[in-house]
Amino acid sequence: MDEKTAELRDIFIDATGSDTVTESQEETRGSLTEDGTGAGERLAEIIGTMRDKYSFVSELDDDDLQEVVERFYDGETDADIADALGTDEETVFNARMDLHLVRADDREAPFPLDDLRALLVEEAPLDERAEVLGADESVVTHYTEVVEADLESTRANDRFRDEFEELLTDSALTNRMARDAREDGLHDATEDIETDVSF
Incomplete structure (x- = not known):
């Protein structure tokens, strides 16, 4: 190879840490447990505490x-998470509620959630809640989990939800910034190199 090609190759290796230009098209998903920052350990501690x-x-x-927490903050749906874990959406929903991971659309109930919240505070049984709210017991049970998750989170000053968000957002931001820096570095380093291509 000529001098310019060799120089470009060296820059590529410095920027990417690899001398391989092509990689497998199958994309593997990273995990906080593999990033070496201790974020995975902290996430496990929070879940254990909860x-x-x-x-x-x-x-x-x-x-x-x-994995539910990580994928939730990756923006995956319950269906996506269920497929990844080999389980069903209801199991993922229950897991999210256990972990106080309530989405805005989880609160879109066919009745005022404030009414359900008041009934829960009064410790009204399920059949009474369903009668007062004019909904099937299965529907009331579903939204009861949402309200209870929010109530638990509020009583804990949203501590766990905030910790998840801070941990996962920081990790995602760090990984994205590192990737962008590598890409920018490679682009800047190669921008001024003239290459002659002859056919």
Whole structure:
């Protein structure tokens, strides 16, 4: 190879840490447990604390719950997460509620959630809640989980939800910035190099 090509190759290796230009088209998903920052360990600690403090409905183990949290903050739907874990959407929903991971659309109920919240505070039984709200018991049960998750989170000053968000957002931002820096570095380094291509 000529001098310019060799120089470009060296810059590529410095920027990417690899001398391989092409990679497998199959994209593997990263995990906080593999990033070496201790974020995965902290995430596991938070989940363990929540399991000790609250009665979890979900039967998923802590490793699966950790994946639920990570994928939730990746913006995946319950269906996406269920497919990844080999389970169903209801199991993922229950896991999210256990972990106080309530989405805005989870609160879109066919009745005022404030009314359900008041009934829960009064410790009204399910059949009474369903009658007062004019909804099926299965629907009331679903939104009861949402309200209870919000109530638990509020009583904890949103501590766990905030910790998840800070941990996952920081990690995602760090990884994105590192990737952007590598890409920018490679672009800037090669921008001024003239290459002659002859056919």
